Amino acid sequence: MAKARGAIVVDIEKCKGCEVCVVNCPTNVIRLTREVNGKGYHYAYMEVPEACIGCANCAVVCPDGVITVYQVKE
């Protein structure tokens, strides 16, 4: 099975920092920032980008649909 590498882009201003993506990432890629966005929310970012496999689980569960996922099969 080809290994895949992935990356996500979070729409920072729309992220509400709910952490649902964080707990649903199979490879523990995501964390919330310490800083807050314009709405006062700590937003999601890739803390361990290299672990991302582009499975889109995070995007699929994100209630606000603010995650875009990219994937490259290696």
Place this chain on the structure above:
Amino acid sequence: MAKARGAIVVDIEKCKGCEVCVVNCPTNVIRLTREVNGKGYHYAYMEVPEACIGCANCAVVCPDGVITVYQVKE
């Protein structure tokens, strides 16, 4: 089993001549009169009184509750 003899009294003015008693008498005691009562209904009467066994079936199904039943066990 003791044989029973029965009799019914129909409240003529309240009888609506629906015939429900007629078809539910096990011994075919009841018929409707040719004459009508004050409301214009042919009312029920004992056509074959000697056949009545006082089972009260007629009274039990009479929608207007106008039948009174008497019974003597012979």
Place this chain on the structure above:
Amino acid sequence: MNLKDIIKPENLVYSKTPLLTDNVMSYCPGCSHGTAHRIIMEVIEEMGIQSETIGVAPVGCSVLAYDFMNIDMAQAAHGRAPAVATGIKRCWPEKYVFTYQGDGDLAAIGTAETIHACNRGENIMIVFINNGIYGMTGGQMAPTTLPGMKSSTSPFGRDVATMGNPIKMTDLVAQLPGTYYVTRQAVHKPVNVRRTKKAIRIALENQKLNKGLSFIEIVSSCNSGWKMTPVQANIWMEENMIPFYPLGDLKVDGELVKK
């Protein structure tokens, strides 16, 4: 033996309960409502609970039930009897409270009130007269009108594709945890009348013991609405209504009856 010898007070075996008033019932000849009224009143008389019973009749042919039932009653808006009964019973938990509702009332406009009173398990008795039609307003299609059955608003017969299926409310409420006793009966024959009366007795005994809601459907005829004679209507009912709405207990002592 002479009739005179039989017709004597000491030989009386059946007479109208005094809990029915002397008013001539406003129902059409042969209408099931009369029989249903009578047996409810008989049970209340037998249990000696006239002074502790409150009835609720909403709109429908039986809207004037209070003219015939010699008990305190509240007339309810169309479909709302279960809510009215809830209001009464919650304030008077020690009284016997029942509703007496038609199929248009209970299964159309009153669906939400029926389902929720059953679901809450209000400790009341619901008597549900299912005659497959809106009797009072002139024979329109009811939620329980059979497929193909004619009525003034289904003059070519109920077309289930556009008008929907007849609804079996009794089966539905049996599914709800709040109902304790659910049964379907009829009153067109003596044996059925006696069974239905027994069901009413069970329901009121349950109520005394605070068991929750008892729901008694009575499959009935509406000869006027069906445009038949009373006797024809009862036969038609037996041949058509009862196969669709089979008689018997659906839930006893809070347990669904296995089929």
Place this chain on the structure above:
Amino acid sequence: MNLKDIIKPENLVYSKTPLLTDNVMSYCPGCSHGTAHRIIMEVIEEMGIQSETIGVAPVGCSVLAYDFMNIDMAQAAHGRAPAVATGIKRCWPEKYVFTYQGDGDLAAIGTAETIHACNRGENIMIVFINNGIYGMTGGQMAPTTLPGMKSSTSPFGRDVATMGNPIKMTDLVAQLPGTYYVTRQAVHKPVNVRRTKKAIRIALENQKLNKGLSFIEIVSSCNSGWKMTPVQANIWMEENMIPFYPLGDLKVDGELVKK
């Protein structure tokens, strides 16, 4: 490999469907409504039926669904979405019509409309967001609130003896002949989101084929109403709501699923 090398248009595997507008959703962080909205819009996009779809959202947190779903919509009175959808669908049988309703809406005030639209077999899809609470009005008890569960109108926990039992509407409507597909899903985990999305697809495909009503319950969380963090709420939901409202199909192709 560098992130820049991955984040390229040709490597895109998931992005928000354009059928969701760019408005920030008014829901609380982590609310299930957002996910449910998105997958409905994804299916509509995938089926290419945006111009043939009409949505109906009644009162509830999702009353503003029309701000987020980029389709024609009608906002309905509390509980009446199935009636509004019936009005639309009957006039436009060739369009796709769906309702999107909360548990307070669908299972309390809207009980009659829900039951009867299902019973008539209106050829629509009902999406039922069951979060066990009245989210919009501030966390009051819903008909689906679990026994013992706290809410602003059951501050000491739902007492079934006085407040009634939680009602399983999905089980009820599955009993009705008018429903063709009835399922209960969730959206708290990727696998559930994918299953729910598939269910929505099936429902809309059924609608195309005129099969009757499809009913999709989504067991959801309302972290605000439950007074938990979103993640806690999802865990609580899994541990408490789902055992009571077990996931899976209840009726497929018009046949009840045997358990």
Place this chain on the structure above:
Amino acid sequence: MRELRLMKGNEAIAEAAIRAGADAYFGYPITPQSEVLEYLMAEQPMERTGMVVLQAESEIAAINMVYGAAATGKRVLTSSSSPGISLKQEGISYIAGAELPCLIVNVVRGGPGLGTIQPSQADYFQSTKGGGHGDYRLLVLAPASVQEMSDFVKLGFELAFKYRNPVLILSDGVIGQMMEKVELFEQQPRVTTFDPAWTVTGKPKERERNIATSLDLDPYRQEKHNYKLQAKYKAMEENEVRFEEFDCKDAEYLIVAYGSSARISQKAVQLARAKGIKAGLFRPITLFPFPKQEISALASQVKGILSVEMSAGQMIEDIQLAAAGKVNVQHFGRYGGVIPAPDEVLEALELLISGGSK
């Protein structure tokens, strides 16, 4: 070609709905208007014109089905009688708030509560001042004949679409149940085009999505929306006032009555004239907008006004507002289902003239 029929008012409503090209009817039985649904069901309008007719599970479901169909730009109506119309009040307020066109028929019966099934006009306030919540108005047409029951269905749809507002036909058990000669208008085509500016028909690429809603949580935007509604009602007041006069030219005493009361009062005016009393009848056809100016003018001319209603006195307030103290306005009514006879009206008029009151 003139097509003459003897029809009940209720049947005329139903036949006129089909002919006016209505797309849908949603209703629930209630006396004295069940013939509307019954007639429709018997006529098989789906076969005749493709019109949808559905017996709803309740009046509330019916009015919300109307809301749905109306939101899509279809021509839709419902009918009921007093208790059923009360149940529709929330829905009517929504329809008015969302500015959807539709037709609602109330064949009024005696109240309050379950009351009686006999005719009444005691729903005037509910109809004209808004029985539902919020500042909205229905355009209210009051037919006084079976002919008008038919004509006002067509007119009602036109006005409903002109203003994007619900139109109420306020009838009663007399007009609903009586039969008269009706000249039926010809079959109109059903609508086939839907205003892309607001109809909820599915969003094509070319336009923004359409939304039918009465909600705006922002009070300032909501207020703006309300201003727009008020402007519309004002326009109705300017353009849509309809009325009829009998013998008003030289009248010294005026009866104001609508619907079946107007018919009865017309006879009373004939009886009065026969006795030498210079009586006239003013019949408002639109109850909202109310013919305020016309009555105000007549109030300057006459010595007294008698408001005849089958109610305890509701329209009298609008007459008094129009008369603004210029002349004595007195009420005569039978109600709770009782219909006044022409000679009773005459008596009441004579009482007014003699300066007495009940």
Place this chain on the structure above:
Amino acid sequence: MRELRLMKGNEAIAEAAIRAGADAYFGYPITPQSEVLEYLMAEQPMERTGMVVLQAESEIAAINMVYGAAATGKRVLTSSSSPGISLKQEGISYIAGAELPCLIVNVVRGGPGLGTIQPSQADYFQSTKGGGHGDYRLLVLAPASVQEMSDFVKLGFELAFKYRNPVLILSDGVIGQMMEKVELFEQQPRVTTFDPAWTVTGKPKERERNIATSLDLDPYRQEKHNYKLQAKYKAMEENEVRFEEFDCKDAEYLIVAYGSSARISQKAVQLARAKGIKAGLFRPITLFPFPKQEISALASQVKGILSVEMSAGQMIEDIQLAAAGKVNVQHFGRYGGVIPAPDEVLEALELLISGGSK
């Protein structure tokens, strides 16, 4: 002992209900009045006084539960806000028709339709003229403070039983949501005796059966019943008019306003007086019966009347009817959820004085 609390209007309603010895509350959540039910649930009134509190499945169920409980002579209330009150109209008409005493609270929000959840006074017509069908009236109390939210619950029950008629407390989002100091009245005992003449409590041997009904199919009997109702409403008009005056003695210009508008207008009167304008405020406390005579008298005294309402102008009709053309009556309102500020009211008053109008 004075018991002072800082409470929301909605909470005051709830606490007062318990203290007034209410037997039952049936309601359904809706903003801005959900605190009534929430407060009750938190207070466990079953433990405190034996009072029943039940969250119904809908407003319609709630009002019919009220009907049931009221029929038995119990002291029962419900509360809701505009759309929910519209849904209750059939039930209210039944309660009025059956002459049952009860208390209904409407914490009005902006309409029509779903509108907004912000405060409004646009349900005046519905409340005072009968949003339901038939000739009936509610006795309508309009509190202008949290204190009155509490006091009028007690008063409302008294009046409801005095007249065997539903009493409506017409409040709004301002009064419901604001907190003020309240002096709570002492706990009243719950009712323990039930009038054998009409309460449906189970028929003992000694009396005829009692029936709660609004039905009488015979129109003549129904009319008689209606006459009885009208006589009752007349008695209310004679005995129950309540109002409050501020600076009316020497007023040249009068503001008429109720509820929260009256509070705002009072400030406007202060501002006006500070500017040398002889303004006064007349606050109707009962909206039905309306203080017609009092306003009529003031209409003879002042040079102009400004009706201030959070609506497009509803009470103004009652003021005009009272003024009967004697003086110019003008409307000022913000609506759809917008609350006017005192200086806007002052501006409108100055406009009236200068002879202008909007």
Place this chain on the structure above:
Amino acid sequence: MTEEIIIAGFGGQGVLSMGKILAYSGIMQDMEVSWMPSYGPEMRGGTANVTVIISDERVSSPILNQFDSAIILNQQSMDKFESKVKPGGVLLYDGNGITRHPERKDIKIFRVDAAEEAARLSTTKTFNMIVLGGFLKIKDVVKMENVIKGIKKSLPERHHHLIKVNEEAIKRGMEIVYPVKN
């Protein structure tokens, strides 16, 4: 010409349809008509009555409490409507079931024993047409040809074979009606 008629009897006697045929006949004769029934909870026996007005002019009130003619078919209706006939007017009644015969001196009284006749002819369904015939004999408000047209219009197509029978019944009614001296 304006003729204001009340027809009153039991439900089931064909009161409403007699009125309807009369009204339709009026239309056929190019006149204005109104037909106003009393109505009650349907399907419940009891009394039935209908006010029919036939006029050259637009009909004002369809509701009246004074009539040019009263057609009375049972005792209750007699009690209620005898007094409501205008002086000089006509009262026509079927004697069957009438226990108190009309007593007014200032009106013209006629009797048609239609029930008896219908029973005799074994065509109970034509009862109301016999009565109608009796009425038309006394008051020719509408011409016979228009009555036939009226019947045609009021009967559904599938019942058109009954027109003949009805026509004969009307004629029979015309024969058997007779004035009552009092």
Place this chain on the structure above:
Amino acid sequence: MTEEIIIAGFGGQGVLSMGKILAYSGIMQDMEVSWMPSYGPEMRGGTANVTVIISDERVSSPILNQFDSAIILNQQSMDKFESKVKPGGVLLYDGNGITRHPERKDIKIFRVDAAEEAARLSTTKTFNMIVLGGFLKIKDVVKMENVIKGIKKSLPERHHHLIKVNEEAIKRGMEIVYPVKN
């Protein structure tokens, strides 16, 4: 004496409860009070504000658009309410998150960096009490003892152990508030 105050900020900053404590303190001081919140669909972040009036006399309008004092806790509120302070009135604000500072010359402007202070003390929950302290320093509408009584009344019994912390926060606010020259 009448003091008309607006307190405005984000939901969650304790705006409403600060107002409630102020109002309760007024009652403890035997004054008339009113507390009128803006309200929206509940449970949805966004802005929150409350008008508190404390007076010797019965309060007339609980709704105002001119205030003696404005307590402003975020930028949106600054934009909305700066202009609504009466000339000569007071504007108190927390600088955290403020991007456009107040500019009026005809009012007295004060600043209390309560968010910062609360974060420093690791007692974020006392944020609103620090602000309150700042306000009371500038405007002693209610005496400290009555404020304590007010807190006691507005907190449920089970939270009474927090009174001490709150009192200290108020005192801290009094210390760190300062006038802004402009």
